[in-house]
Amino acid sequence: MDILIKKQSDRHVVILGNGIAGVTTALSLRERDSKCRITIVSGETEQFYSRPALMYIYMGHMTLENTRPYEPWFWKKKKIELCQGWVERIDISTKTLIFADSKTLNYDQLVLATGSVPNKFGWPGQDLKGVQGLYSLQELQSLEAMSSRIKTAVIVGGGLIGVELAEMLHSRGKHVIILAREDTYWSNAMPLEETKMVGDVIRAAGIDLRLNAELQEIVDDGSGQACALITKTGERIECEFVGLTAGVGPNLSALKNSEIPTGRGILCDFSFRTHIDDVFACGDCAEIETPDGERNRMEQLWYTGKMHGEILAGVLCGEDLTYDRGIWFNSAKFIDLEWHTYGQVPPCGRPQPEGVSHLYWEAADKRHSFRLVIQDDAVIGVNAMGIRYRHKICERWIAEKRSPTAVFKNLAEGNFDPEFYRRYEPEIVQVFQAQLSRGGAR
Amino acid sequence: MSAAITDFAPNHYGNPVRKKILSIGLMASLLPFIAALAGHQISSGWGALFLAFAPFILCALAYIWVTYSDTTPGIKNDGVIFGQFTGRGLAAIMLGMVLTGLYVTLYWFPQYLGFVDWGKPAVGVIFLLEPLSQALRGTYADQWFLYGFLYTVGVSVMGARMLYRYRHNKYQILRTFSVMFFQLAFGFILPGLLKSFSQPEFYFTYFWPLKSEYLFPGKWSEMMAHPGGLGTLMLVWGVVASFILTPILTYRFGKRWYCSWVCGCGGLAETAGDPFRQLSSKKLSAWKFERWSIHLVLVLITVLTVLLWIDLGEFSQSYKKAYGFGVGSLLSGVVGVGFYPLLGSRVWCRFFCPMAAVLGVFQRFFSRFRITTNGDQCISCGNCSMYCEMGIDVRAYAMQGKNIIRASCVGCGVCAAVCPRGVLKLENGKTHADRFEGAENPLAELMRSLSSH
DSSP states (O other), X not given: OOXXXXXXXXXXXXXXXXXXXXXXXXXXXXXXXXSSEEEXXXXXXXXXXXGGGHHXXXXXXXXXXXXXXXXXXXXXXXXXXXXXXXXXXXXXXXXXXXXXXXXXXXXXXEEEOOOEEEOOOOOTTTTSBTEEOOOSHXXXXXXXXXXXXXXXXXXXXXXXXXXXXXXXXXXXXXXXXXXXXXXXXXXXXXXXXXXXXXXXXHHHTTOEEESSOOEEEEEEOSSSBEEEEXXXXXXXXXXSEEEEOSOEEEOOGGGTTOXXXXXXSEEEOTTOXXXXXXXXXXXXXXXXXXXXXXXXXXXXXXXXXXXXXXXXXXXXXXXXXXXXXXXXXXXEEETTEEEEEEXXXXXXXXXXXXXXEEEEEEOTTSSOEEEEEEETTEEEEEEEESXXXXXXXXXXXXXXXXXXXXXXXXXXXXXXXXXTOOOOHHHHHHHHHHHHHTTSOO | OOOOOOSOOSXXXXXXXXXXXXXXXXXXXXXXXXXXXXXXXXXXXXXXXXHHHHHHHHHHHHHHHHHHTTSOSSOOOTTTTTOTTTXXXXXXXXXXXXXXXXXXXHHHOGGGGTOOOTTXXXXXXXXXXXXXXXXXXXXXXXXXXXXXHHHHHHHHHHHHHHHHHTTTOHHHHHXXXXXXXXXXXXXXXXXXXXXHTXXXXXXXXXXXXXXXXXXXXXXXXXXXXXXXXXXXXXXXXXXXXXXXXXXXXXXXXXXXXXXXXXXXXXXXXXXXXXXXXXXXXXXXXXXXXXXXXHHHHHHHHHHHHHHHHHTOTHHHHHHHHHHIIIIIIIIIIIIHHHTHHHHOTTHHHHHTOHHHHHXXXXXXXXXXXXXXXXXXXXXXXXXXXXTOTTOXXXXXXXXXXXXXXXXXXXOOOHHXXXXXXXXXXXXXXXXXXXXXXXXXXXXXXXXXXXXXX
């Protein structure tokens, strides 16, 4: 498996999937190797577009074209070929991709960046018309096609895509109900107070958020169309649309009947090499194998896909690189509430680690909050709601294991809000100092 | 995405029934003007003035109130693509025709608005403003007073819309108040008052090369001959503003101090033009054209100014006429505003304004202003580029973690406002030298440093 690939001018690198992971791989590879042939294959679209922006197309903020970072001439300029088509099979012995229309494409090196598909957990009625997830452009188009029929929509699964889909449907005048299994919103991603704030914000927007609620089955109206949903407590909700947003899993549809080993995702190492020579995987679809005892790594984020692509491009050129994610970061927007997180912030829905304390401040309007997570007198995590903080500065605090008091001194420096916005730092520091002397907010 | 949108009321926010009623009210309140244009004699006096304009203004304000009063504070761009006005629909085309028609009429056919002759009272629509013109200026209303009045009403009413729409964003609130204030005080009231005191009707917030006549010999002799000496002081102000104030303020704050906080053209663009900001072209080809066209106009006005001072007689005068027609009337007025609903709010500012060219050179090469990006949080969604009224592809910089330092950026701050991940921030740095910091691709650097053996 450990073949060192030298920079070859005539090799053909085929990348399956034109999302952020695949495209970053292609562009970073082209930066390193100006001669190799690069083809990006995608069934979903010909041109790369920003998947997180799908919601804005439905809401009317942008068109599909506006979500594309690059104009069509860009690909020609970079000498990267774009090929649109659905790959049905991968034949590793002949190094060939076989498309649904029977066309074939040969590769010297293959990068699998096929992304994700929404999870389906075997609910009765999950394949009816009017029931779908929201991940791909095709799913957006199918939602748009039936949109005028929808009066009530039920969203199953309380996470990021769930709240985004809720905001989308609500913006088009639908009555929206979210069924979240947990007892507070997205508890496996955020601490308790923040989950409550998000739940508050969702309800204030006019969306019917139901916690501790689970899907039992989706009812067929007799013609294969969903007409109602029944919860585990037996409640029947009449609806025309059911959004399945209970997480995503790797998209392995092109790997049916191939010999590329998969687990939940495509198995690979920290250099994104799969078990098959000259076949690599990155982004959402990759499952990075870890030493025994540790869970394999699956990272289904925009940012990590980008990082994977950067490393893989070097690996493809024979560089001895392994992926190290560095200090975790993420961000999201819940209706109008922005969330930024850096480092380790233990969510309330998971077991709390040892020796960790929290400092937590919340504004009187309950739309701004700031949290520091501390271990061994060092800040290990930052969580901000409704206030923008500088990525580089928060990262530095964590990397340098700054003590809380050192961070208090420089807190204002980290603020990234627009000019003239109210500055909460003096208030935050005051509250934190009091909490610190008591041993933490909890 | 070709599926027809059938479940969407244009302008998504607010009770659709109430908005429909107010829309009808708005249309109805335009009837007196149509009657006046058709030649019907309207009565004059304060009552007539009030009856003519108040219904429209009140309906417009009520419409704005109804639209946003039921919403939570935050970005309000739902339905912009689908909207009849905001999405280049039929209503937008018709509005564009009306605006263009208004400018053409103002410049070349003012008689249709009721203009008779200079020094004589007007009739028709212009005469409606007679009481106001007499009270403010002590002279007959003319088509330019009508223009100033409509312009100021436009900035004020649509400014109110902007304030309500962006009530969660302190920067937008202050900036909008600023342009509303400068237009009302310095763009309408003060010039009028000066005239009533027999002083020159001077616009303190416009200077060369935008209001180029403030450096023309003809204007200089006129102003300096004015009894009292105020005329000379105004000219000195003009020179100071153009050559001392401009470089200093642009160094400190970038060109936004003028273009989106003070200038009247900018004021209209940021208020009445807000529904159209997303229509600017983000194509690279547009940027290439813009760099040529805007500097060409600057060259043209500089040449004209020189030609007038060295006085080449007939040639200088013809050149002046051509510039006045081509740039002053056609590009600045007709295309600049008339084409709002089709090409966006900043066509003049981006492609033709010589002041913008000067300010842009400073901003690009010698200014502390920059838009910083927040590390690697960008998701390339494109909202920033979409809503940039100057057609800057902000996303291209943001997704690479590069600061945005572009000559055309007017610092309106909307890109930072619409960004869903808080990636952008308008800042005045401590020095101009470090504004390209962060220009290297930080993500690639980090990856390389973390993972090489």
